[in-house]
Amino acid sequence: QSVLTQPPSASGTPGQRVTISCSGSISNIGSNYVYWYQQLPGTAPKLLMYRNNQRPSGVPDRFSGSKSGTSASLAISGLRSEDEADYYCATWDDSLSGRVFGTGTKVTVL
Amino acid sequence: EVQLVESGGDLVNPGGSLRLSCAASGFTFNNAWMSWVRQAPGKGLEWVGRIKSKADGGTTDYAAPVKGRFTISRDESKDTLYLQMNSLKTEDTAVYYCTTDGITIFGVPMDVWGKGTTVTVSS
Numbered sequence: 001q002s003v004l005t006q007p008p009s010a011s012g013t014p015g016q017r018v019t020i021s022c023s024g025s026i027s028n029i030g031s032n033y034v035y036w037y038q039q040l041p042g043t044a045p046k047l048l049m050y051r052n053n054q055r056p057s058g059v060p061d062r063f064s065g066s067k068s069g070t071s072a073s074l075a076i077s078g079l080r081s082e083d084e085a086d087y088y089c090a091t092w093d094d095s096l097s098g099r100v101f102g103t104g105t106k107v108t109v110l
Numbered sequence: 111e112v113q114l115v116e117s118g119g120d121l122v123n124p125g126g127s128l129r130l131s132c133a134a135s136g137f138t139f140n141n142a143w144m145s146w147v148r149q150a151p152g153k154g155l156e157w158v159g160r161i162k163s164k165a166d167g168g169t170t171d172y173a174a175p176v177k178g179r180f181t182i183s184r185d186e187s188k189d190t191l192y193l194q195m196n197s198l199k200t201e202d203t204a205v206y207y208c209t210t211d212g213i214t215i216f217g218v219p220m221d222v223w224g225k226g227t228t229v230t231v232s233s
Binding site: 002035037039043044045046047050051056086088090092096097098099100101102103104 | 154
């Protein structure tokens with residue numbers, strides 16, 4: 001079972017803004033950077049956000065990340081059909097001495 | 111272009127063993143920290159473990175569910191990462207992904223992913 005909690009689903013119409021939360025604890029999010037991964041249907045995950053709020057080259061600026069205390073969030077503004085995917089947060093957990101993923105959020109574009 | 115190609119996935123009986131391979135290209139494998147991540151059917155991502163570069167000690171870290179049963183190793187002469195899986199359980203059934211740590215962006219974990227290889231543990 002994951003130590004990072006995400007809502008199982010989120011949805012919006014094209015053009016809307018969707019926000020996904022990732023809740024952890026002092027030993028993981030509270031002490032380390034948060035990363036976000038996007039998994040399109042039937043494909044391998046891809047790095048979407050690093051060090052809380054940095055976008056890799058090629059990731060649209062519609063995607064933004066933030067972190068506060070023991071929680072983090074990913075926002076998608078100007079939602080598009082190609083954003084339909086599963087999204088996972090991840091970080092290092094100092095207590096477990098290992099990397100941990102969130103439970104995952106499926107984003108649906110209505 | 112950075113590429114990771116996993117192989118070795120198969121159907122195996124509970125209690126059996128399997129070795130997965132990940133062939134790396136397009137970057138200096140010797141310097142790379144590497145990780146394995148798995149995804150059970152219809153489930154989320156689960157970190158399996160990682161191995162540091164030899165220059166950084168070549169040490170390994172594992173997730174609790176696989177510690178003592180799985181071993182990650184690397185062969186610099188073949189630019190290949192391995193995952194030796196012993197005492198397999200049905201709950202190890204998953205797609206196993208090989209990933210790099212910090213290849214495209216320094217210090218960033220799991221920045222490049224392979225396409226995965228499927229392991230099915232069933233009698």
